[in-house]
Amino acid sequence: xxxxxxxxAALIVPTFIGVTLLAxxxxxxxxxxxxxxxxxxxxxxxxxxARLLHEFGLDRPxxxxxxxxxxxxxxxxxxxxxxxHEPVLREFLTLFPATMELAFFAMLFAVTVGLPAGIIxxxxxNTVADYAVMGVSLTGYSMPIFWWALLLILFFSVQLGxxxxxxxxxxxFDVPTSTGFMLLDALRAGDAxxxxxxxxxxxxxxxxxxxxxxxxxxxxxxxxMLEVLREDYVRTAxxxxxxxxxxxxxxxxxxxxxxxxxxIGLQVGLLLSGAILxxxxxxxxxxxxxxxxxxxxxxxxxxxxxxxxxxTIVISVNLIVDLLxxxxxxxxxxx
Amino acid sequence: xSEVVAIAADVPAAVPGTLREFWQAYRxxxxxxxxxxxxxxxxxxxxxxxxxxxxxxxEQFRESTLAPxxxxxxxxARFILGTDPVGRDILSRLIYGARLSxxxxxxxxxxxxxxGVVLGLIAGYVRGLTETTIxxxxxxxxxxxxxxxxxxxxxxxxxxLINAMYAIAIVLLPHYVRLTRAAVIAExxxxxxxxxxxxxxxxxxxMFNTILPNCAAPLIVQATLGFSNxxxxxxxxxxxGLGAQPPTPExxxxxxxxxxxxxxxSWVVTFPGLAILITVLAFNLMGDGLRxxxxxxxxx
Numbered sequence: 012x013x014x015x016x017x018x019x020a021a022l023i024v025p026t027f028i029g030v031t032l033l034a035x036x037x038x039x040x041x042x043x044x045x046x047x048x049x050x051x052x053x054x055x056x057x058x059x060x061a062r063l064l065h066e067f068g069l070d071r072p073x074x075x076x077x078x079x080x081x082x083x084x085x086x087x088x089x090x091x092x093x094x095x096h097e098p099v100l101r102e103f104l105t106l107f108p109a110t111m112e113l114a115f116f117a118m119l120f121a122v123t124v125g126l127p128a129g130i131i132x133x134x135x136x137n138t139v140a141d142y143a144v145m146g147v148s149l150t151g152y153s154m155p156i157f158w159w160a161l162l163l164i165l166f167f168s169v170q171l172g173x174x175x176x177x178x179x180x181x182x183x184f185d186v187p188t189s190t191g192f193m194l195l196d197a198l199r200a201g202d203a204x205x206x207x208x209x210x211x212x213x214x215x216x217x218x219x220x221x222x223x224x225x226x227x228x229x230x231x232x233x234x235x236m237l238e239v240l241r242e243d244y245v246r247t248a249x250x251x252x253x254x255x256x257x258x259x260x261x262x263x264x265x266x267x268x269x270x271x272x273x274x275i276g277l278q279v280g281l282l283l284s285g286a287i288l289x290x291x292x293x294x295x296x297x298x299x300x301x302x303x304x305x306x307x308x309x310x311x312x313x314x315x316x317x318x319x320x321x322x323t324i325v326i327s328v329n330l331i332v333d334l335l336x337x338x339x340x341x342x343x344x345x346x
Numbered sequence: 347x348s349e350v351v352a353i354a355a356d357v358p359a360a361v362p363g364t365l366r367e368f369w370q371a372y373r374x375x376x377x378x379x380x381x382x383x384x385x386x387x388x389x390x391x392x393x394x395x396x397x398x399x400x401x402x403x404x405e406q407f408r409e410s411t412l413a414p415x416x417x418x419x420x421x422x423a424r425f426i427l428g429t430d431p432v433g434r435d436i437l438s439r440l441i442y443g444a445r446l447s448x449x450x451x452x453x454x455x456x457x458x459x460x461x462g463v464v465l466g467l468i469a470g471y472v473r474g475l476t477e478t479t480i481x482x483x484x485x486x487x488x489x490x491x492x493x494x495x496x497x498x499x500x501x502x503x504x505x506x507l508i509n510a511m512y513a514i515a516i517v518l519l520p521h522y523v524r525l526t527r528a529a530v531i532a533e534x535x536x537x538x539x540x541x542x543x544x545x546x547x548x549x550x551x552x553m554f555n556t557i558l559p560n561c562a563a564p565l566i567v568q569a570t571l572g573f574s575n576x577x578x579x580x581x582x583x584x585x586x587g588l589g590a591q592p593p594t595p596e597x598x599x600x601x602x603x604x605x606x607x608x609x610x611x612s613w614v615v616t617f618p619g620l621a622i623l624i625t626v627l628a629f630n631l632m633g634d635g636l637r638x639x640x641x642x643x644x645x646x
Binding site: 025026029030032033037040041149150152153154155157158159161162164165169280281283284285287288291302303306307311314318321322325326329 | 377482483485486489490491492493494497498500501502574578581582585586587588598601605608609612615616618619620622623626627630631634
């Protein structure tokens with residue numbers, strides 16, 4: 012088991028080096044150099060330009076610059092935002108809990124709805140229920156979620172006035188930040204009004220971000236269940252006279268879940284992609300929104316640092332999923 | 347040798363039969379037929395936009411800004427789906443937008459498919475250090491969420507429709523490389539490849555003429571699904587202001603332009619999104635149908 016973990020973990024080193032190369036290249040591939048971009052429209056006299064280039068270390072050979080960059084990254088120094096003059100890492104860490112809170116509830120929504128829907132579709136194969144689940148999930152899978160968000164806002168916020176349009180909590184509440192997760196912070200503060208407000212702000216973004224994973228999970232669960240239900244051990248369980256629910260939930264579902272869990276793990280990248288759009292629409296103060304602003308305001312340290320950090324998260328989560336999969340399925344471990 | 351030539355000459359005669367057989371399999375799924383029908387309609391709209399669209403996509407009818415669709419109170423048959431905040435006909439913009447979306451899909455898939463097939467063939471055929479380098483690079487690209495990678499590329503190249511296409515082509519690339527490599531490794535071990543090599547075929551001929559055609563099925567399916575990803579990502583980039591720039595009638599940027607009018611005139615938001623959804627859905631339906639028809643092993 013230990014060799015499996017080590018072997019699998021060693022594989023991410025080249026990937027991580029590649030990601031730092033990409034983030035490093037980003038700054039050097041943009042048209043004009045960073046100094047030129049700092050100077051803006053008016054331009055800069057050559058002497059000052061040369062001095063600044065030297066100051067930033069940009070006049071040295073690229074491999075040395077890259078080594079320096081990796082050194083800085085490993086020390087946790089990701090540069091300073093050009094717009095807020097805050098360290099990029101600190102900004103990211105302040106905003107990341109908001110993204111995590113949103114992603115967590117989106118996933119929870121996707122699993123609690125998608126899993127039963129997939130099971131029902133598989134059990135009632137080729138009935139109206141099956142077609143409905145499959146139709147809805149295909150639509151969800153093809154959904155431009157930024158438009159879906161607008162439709163939900165139009166209906167629930169504008170027409171019915173049930174949910175707020177943007178932000179994490181209403182302005183009148185002042186919840187002290189301790190965990191960075193608004194729901195937990197409101198609970199800890201014991202402020203029921205703030206908690207309700209935070210929940211109502213979370214509802215629509217959760218549905219929007221959870222839609223595509225929901226569709227994927229429902230489809231995957233259905234096909235995986237259909238496969239397992241044909242297995243001999245399921246027939247044996249039925250032949251033993253076990254009740255229907257026990258055959259389905261204990262014998263079939265547990266085995267059908269293995270591929271589904273992998274798919275859930277692989278949704279993390281998708282969730283973060285979706286978070287960029289969802290956060291932008293709902294003005295959710297997370298890292299996706301921050302990154303889009305970074306690109307729009309040409310704040311390159313933010314873009315560079317953000318890409319590096321998000322990629323690191325995705326790589327780590329994929330590693331954890333792989334390891335868990337090895338724990339569940341010995342064939343992978345020894346393969 | 348003459349026997350080989352004779353067998354080779356027989357192959358084209360079998361093609362219509364294969365096609366008919368394929369259509370028989372494809373027709374099994376009602377969804378797939380709906381998908382291909384929708385795509386035909388979209389292609390006709392895109393090609394005939396100049397004739398079909400009632401107005402120019404850029405002409406501003408200043409006397410009727412935010413006119414509602416024909417079935418609303420105050421709607422007129424002149425603007426069937428209403429007009430946008432500066433008085434442009436939404437239906438005409440959507441029809442021209444179909445042209446853009448299909449073009450985006452076609453160009454990004456063409457770039458990434460051709461590049462991906464070449465890289466995948468090299469990785470799967472040459473193996474060794476070359477393979478490791480290519481595949482690790484693809485792993486890096488896959489470790490970034492697709493939209494994030496596209497945004498990174500746009501951050502380098504600058505916003506715009508053409509750069510968005512490049513960005514999407516880069517995002518799609520790893521899928522084709524992995525698929526081609528896996529298929530090539532599986533095929534290269536087979537006897538027909540060995541016999542072709544013994545007959546004196548060079549590496550290029552082996553890669554492109556012998557192996558590649560036998561890897562086509564999964565690539566065709568992936569290319570179709572790539573179309574829907576490309577259209578969706580291009581619309582997302584347009585929506586974020588990083589793709590097509592106004593006044594281009596691109597569906598995503600149409601949505602972004604209309605955002606502030608969502609309360610007063612919901613139709614400026616509803617129709618462009620519906621157009622994206624229908625198009626993406628059509629390609630996904632076709633992709634699913636193709637997968638079932640081309641690859642019985644993957645059948646649900």
